[in-house]
Amino acid sequence: MENRVYNFNPGPATLPLTVLQQAQAELLNYKGTGMSILEMSHRAKEFDEIVLGTEALFKELTGLGDDYRVLFCQGGASQQFAMLPLNFLTQGKSADYLITGSFADKAFKEAKKIGSAQIAATTADDKHNRIPTQEELTLQREAAYVHLTTNNTIYGTEWHYIPQTDAPLVADMSSDILSRPWEYQKFALIYAGAQKNLGPAGVTVVLIRQDMLSDINAALPTMFNYDTFASKNSMYNTPPTFSIYLLQLVLKWVQAQGGLTVLGQQNKEKAALLYEALDEDDFYRGHAQVESRSLMNVTFRLPNEELEKAFVAAAAEIGLAGLKGHRSVGGIRASIYNAMSPQGCETLASFMHDFKKRNR
Amino acid sequence: MENRVYNFNPGPATLPLTVLQQAQAELLNYKGTGMSILEMSHRAKEFDEIVLGTEALFKELTGLGDDYRVLFCQGGASQQFAMLPLNFLTQGKSADYLITGSFADKAFKEAKKIGSAQIAATTADDKHNRIPTQEELTLQREAAYVHLTTNNTIYGTEWHYIPQTDAPLVADMSSDILSRPWEYQKFALIYAGAQKNLGPAGVTVVLIRQDMLSDINAALPTMFNYDTFASKNSMYNTPPTFSIYLLQLVLKWVQAQGGLTVLGQQNKEKAALLYEALDEDDFYRGHAQVESRSLMNVTFRLPNEELEKAFVAAAAEIGLAGLKGHRSVGGIRASIYNAMSPQGCETLASFMHDFKKRNR
Numbered sequence: 265m266e267n268r269v270y271n272f273n274p275g276p277a278t279l280p281l282t283v284l285q286q287a288q289a290e291l292l293n294y295k296g297t298g299m300s301i302l303e304m305s306h307r308a309k310e311f312d313e314i315v316l317g318t319e320a321l322f323k324e325l326t327g328l329g330d331d332y333r334v335l336f337c338q339g340g341a342s343q344q345f346a347m348l349p350l351n352f353l354t355q356g357k358s359a360d361y362l363i364t365g366s367f368a369d370k371a372f373k374e375a376k377k378i379g380s381a382q383i384a385a386t387t388a389d390d391k392h393n394r395i396p397t398q399e400e401l402t403l404q405r406e407a408a409y410v411h412l413t414t415n416n417t418i419y420g421t422e423w424h425y426i427p428q429t430d431a432p433l434v435a436d437m438s439s440d441i442l443s444r445p446w447e448y449q450k451f452a453l454i455y456a457g458a459q460k461n462l463g464p465a466g467v468t469v470v471l472i473r474q475d476m477l478s479d480i481n482a483a484l485p486t487m488f489n490y491d492t493f494a495s496k497n498s499m500y501n502t503p504p505t506f507s508i509y510l511l512q513l514v515l516k517w518v519q520a521q522g523g524l525t526v527l528g529q530q531n532k533e534k535a536a537l538l539y540e541a542l543d544e545d546d547f548y549r550g551h552a553q554v555e556s557r558s559l560m561n562v563t564f565r566l567p568n569e570e571l572e573k574a575f576v577a578a579a580a581e582i583g584l585a586g587l588k589g590h591r592s593v594g595g596i597r598a599s600i601y602n603a604m605s606p607q608g609c610e611t612l613a614s615f616m617h618d619f620k621k622r623n624r
Numbered sequence: 625m626e627n628r629v630y631n632f633n634p635g636p637a638t639l640p641l642t643v644l645q646q647a648q649a650e651l652l653n654y655k656g657t658g659m660s661i662l663e664m665s666h667r668a669k670e671f672d673e674i675v676l677g678t679e680a681l682f683k684e685l686t687g688l689g690d691d692y693r694v695l696f697c698q699g700g701a702s703q704q705f706a707m708l709p710l711n712f713l714t715q716g717k718s719a720d721y722l723i724t725g726s727f728a729d730k731a732f733k734e735a736k737k738i739g740s741a742q743i744a745a746t747t748a749d750d751k752h753n754r755i756p757t758q759e760e761l762t763l764q765r766e767a768a769y770v771h772l773t774t775n776n777t778i779y780g781t782e783w784h785y786i787p788q789t790d791a792p793l794v795a796d797m798s799s800d801i802l803s804r805p806w807e808y809q810k811f812a813l814i815y816a817g818a819q820k821n822l823g824p825a826g827v828t829v830v831l832i833r834q835d836m837l838s839d840i841n842a843a844l845p846t847m848f849n850y851d852t853f854a855s856k857n858s859m860y861n862t863p864p865t866f867s868i869y870l871l872q873l874v875l876k877w878v879q880a881q882g883g884l885t886v887l888g889q890q891n892k893e894k895a896a897l898l899y900e901a902l903d904e905d906d907f908y909r910g911h912a913q914v915e916s917r918s919l920m921n922v923t924f925r926l927p928n929e930e931l932e933k934a935f936v937a938a939a940a941e942i943g944l945a946g947l948k949g950h951r952s953v954g955g956i957r958a959s960i961y962n963a964m965s966p967q968g969c970e971t972l973a974s975f976m977h978d979f980k981k982r983n984r
Contacts, residue, residue: 269658273665276865284652284660291648292641298629298943300644302824302870305633305946338698338826339847342861346845374845459862464662466698466826466864485706485734487699501702502819504826504864505636510662583658586665 270608273586274417274561274599275439275460278608283513301509306502314505315497318512325515325523326448328471335470335493336503336511340457341367341438344468345374348411348434348453350488351480353379357408360384360431362401364423365392365416366592371436375411384410391593392419394556398427407431409452415440417460418590420563420597421556426450432476440560441469442518443602444528452476458507460560461601463514467507518602527602534600534609535559541616547624548616551593565595572596575619584612630968633946634777634921634959635799635820638968643873661869666862674865675857678872685875685883686808688831695830695853696863696871700817701727701798704828705734708771708794708813710848711840713739717768720744720791722761724783725752725776726952731796735771744770751953752779754916758787767791769812775800777820778950780923780957781916786810792836800920801829802878803962804888812836818867820920821961823874827867878962887962894960894969895919901976907984908976911953925955932956935979944972 271278294301295310304311319334337343353359353375361372363386375381384403385396403410410429413436415422422440427433432452441456448454452473459465470490477491486492492500498508521527539557542548542564551563566572572595576588589597600609631638654661655670664671679694697703713719713735721732723746735741744763745756763770770789773796775782782800787793792812801816808814812833819825830850837851846852852860858868881887899917902908902924911923926932932955936948949957960969 267653267656267658271659271663273663273668275862276663276665278663279660281652284662287662288648288651291651292644293627296627298627298945299631300639302644302647303631303633303636303638305636306825308633338700338703338864340698340861343698343847346847350845370846377843377845457862459865464866465666465862466867483737485710485737486730487703487706501700502635502817502825504698504867505819506824506866507826507864585658 269583269585270604270611271585272598272600272604272608272612274590274597275457276465277460277599277601278603279463280514280517280603283510283517286513287510302506304505306499306505311505314509314512315499315503318508318515319497321512321515321519322469322471325442325518326471328448331474333472333474333477333494335472335490336498336508337468337470337493338466338504340465340468341436341455342370344436344455344470345371346378347488347490348409348455349375349378349381350484351490352432352476353381353408354479354481355379357406358382358404360403360407360410360429362386362396362410362412362427363388364395364413364421365419367416367418367436367438368411368413371411371413391551392416392421393551394553395421395423398425401427403429403431405430409434411436415558415560417561417599418592420550420552420558420561420593422558422560424555432473439601440558442524442527443531443560445524458511460599461603463511464507466504467511469511514603530606531559531600531602534604534606535562537609537613538562538598538600538616541613547620551595560599560601562598562600563589563593563595569594571623574623578619579612579615582615584615629943629945630964630971631945632958632960632964632968632972634950634957635817636825637820637959637961638963639823640874640877640963643870643877646873647870662866664865666859666865671865674869674872675859675863678868678875681872681875681879682829682831685802685878686831688808691834693832693834693837693854695832695850696858696868697828697830697853698826698864700825700828701796701815702730704796704815704830705731706738707848707850708769708815709735709738709741710844711850712836713741713768714839714841715739717766718742718764720763720767720770720789722746722756722770722772722787723748724755724773724781725779727776727778727796727798728771728773731771731773751911752776752781753911754913755781755783758785761787763789763791765790769794771796775918775920777921777959778952779911780918780921780953781912782918782920784915792833799961800918802884802887803891803920805884818871820959821963823871824867826864827871829871874963890966891919891960891962894964894966895922897969897973898922898958898960898976901973907980911955920959920961922958922960923949923953923955929954931983934983938979939972939975942975944975
């Protein structure tokens with residue numbers, strides 16, 4: 265498409281062009297119903313098919329079986345930070361939180377408002393430039409759950425192993441869900457705001473093992489109880505219909521690419537292009553330690569802030585958008601989720617070389 | 625547009641065709657940014673303009689001043705049922721609920737989970753076919769707030785007066801917000817899921833008088849605290865960006881129609897077409913008592929259920945969709961929110977005459 269930029273924003277983020285084109289083509293008349301999907305009742309059979317089809321597709325892509333449910337909530341990961349302890353941090357229990365960045369810390373602080381929670385590991389002293397090792401985790405054997413953030417968008421680190429725990433493992437996978445083949449079945453609950461790897465902002469996906477649903481306190485407010493969503497196929501009330509529709513289109517795109525194996529390999533190669541550009545010499549300095557590097561968000565500094573500003577501006581001029589880093593780390597952040605094409609990463613890597621040559 | 629039906633669904637509901645066409649036209653490239661609005665960071669200046677512009681437009685249309693804020697939440701009215709008491713039903717206080725239908729009752733039951741609340745009026749004995757009079761309300765002078773549902777989609781009744789209360793007045797206006805000029809400033813808080821009169825599902829609008837924000841318990845989960853949304857212009861976390869964008873397009877359409885005075889008059893005329901068809905004789909029997917009739921949802925029965933099924937099927941055949949009533953009332957429900965055209969109501973009224981002639 266003419267004038268389309270490479271969009272490196274951390275989220276909402278770039279979507280597959282074919283998904284946008286399909287949404288555009290059928291926006292006025294969904295499958296011959298004579299109405300837009302935006303206008304369609306969530307009780308219509310066409311929408312029922314979307315919800316059930318999206319759940320099925322999620323399970324197919326992740327390899328999760330019938331012992332899991334896929335729920336479509338709202339409010340983003342931030343609302344999950346509260347829903348999780350409301351549902352599972354029962355009286356007399358304590359939860360373990362692994363603090364690897366700002367969002368992990370926010371999740372922990374919300375849990376503390378609701379019940380008892382402890383920090384089982386933190387990399388704050390290293391400015392969150394790494395993921396802790398299994399040996400560093402001081403887990404409570406009887407914890408209500410262990411919570412981690414699998415990818416840290418701000419710091420550009422990512423968990424490359426799944427920690428061993430006695431307690432149910434819970435993950436905020438907002439920024440790397442479906443980016444690689446993984447043992448999803450090791451998690452009791454996974455949640456993800458859609459606006460990075462899954463679709464548009466406005467829907468939050470929860471993958472939950474069914475046994476987790478059995479002990480939830482029925483006195484919870486209805487909309488904060490996971491079982492409300494599970495028992496009503498996410499349609500206790502009106503769900504965010506258009507966001508779920510678009511999510512399904514993205515999942516079909518993932519499937520058409522060859523699923524998580526193909527995308528996982530492609531994501532490795534895309535990230536390698538940028539990390540190789542970083543590692544050539546010391547003009548660019550990556551924030552994350554090498555073994556903890558994220559395949560989704562590549563964070564780095566330049567020799568000084570003036571050059572960083574010039575980098576972002578010069579990149580934008582050639583259609584590389586959204587490269588400004590988060591203020592906590594400064595510098596540059598390139599977010600290269602599933603929908604960022606290899607060409608986008610090649611163009612950025614090539615720009616990095618040129619920029620260095622001109623400004624060394 | 626060819627094959628476009630008249631969509632009488634109760635929500636998600638019909639949207640103005642020009643709004644859909646504009647969304648379609650700019651879906652791949654928002655204002656020359658080279659990306660879709662679906663892909664745009666909520667921190668982009670273009671999105672900031674949308675959020676601030678939508679708040680300003682809301683105030684302009686309702687006549688609310690700077691002592692109000694407009695918040696963009698998620699989770700629909702059902703989540704507001706819990707957020708409201710969490711924020712305002714403080715220890716030692718009790719809230720008054722006016723029960724005029726299913727959603728009012730759900731709101732009351734959520735409040736009871738969180739604190740003390742009483743039924744200050746109910747029309748359950750009349751199958752919710754009317755709105756109580758001021759004299760029927762047994763209000764507590766020191767109530768935390770008084771809650772009402774201004775339009776009852778299922779039963780087809782609507783408040784045509786604003787009750788006098790000592791306590792702050794709170795309204796669920798999901799199904800009639802912006803449908804008429806009204807004294808919005810008499811309400812301390814108004815909330816509305818967007819998917820009836822405002823836009824697509826996925827965003828919930830809260831109009832709140834600023835003084836209500838001053839006493840909220842800071843220990844509340846962050847995402848359940850109205851002040852989180854007020855202090856961060858609804859961008860503490862990623863808001864449902866596309867839904868807000870579309871909401872703004874709908875508000876601009878409302879303004880272009882001539883605002884609430886013009887739409888209010890048109891809504892009266894649209895509803896009159898259908899109520900006149902009901903009142904001709906006793907073939908059709910309206911559910912709501914005449915003085916409580918809703919201008920948004922017209923509910924009625926036919927002589928028997930077989931005829932009702934035939935009515936819905938025959939209507940669908942000529943492009944009148946979504947007319948099946950809710951199981952609580954049975955029969956037919958025609959939802960005729962702002963975006964339903966007068967032509968749609970004329971076509972339905974004419975179909976009602978024909979159907980009666982053929983089936984009397």
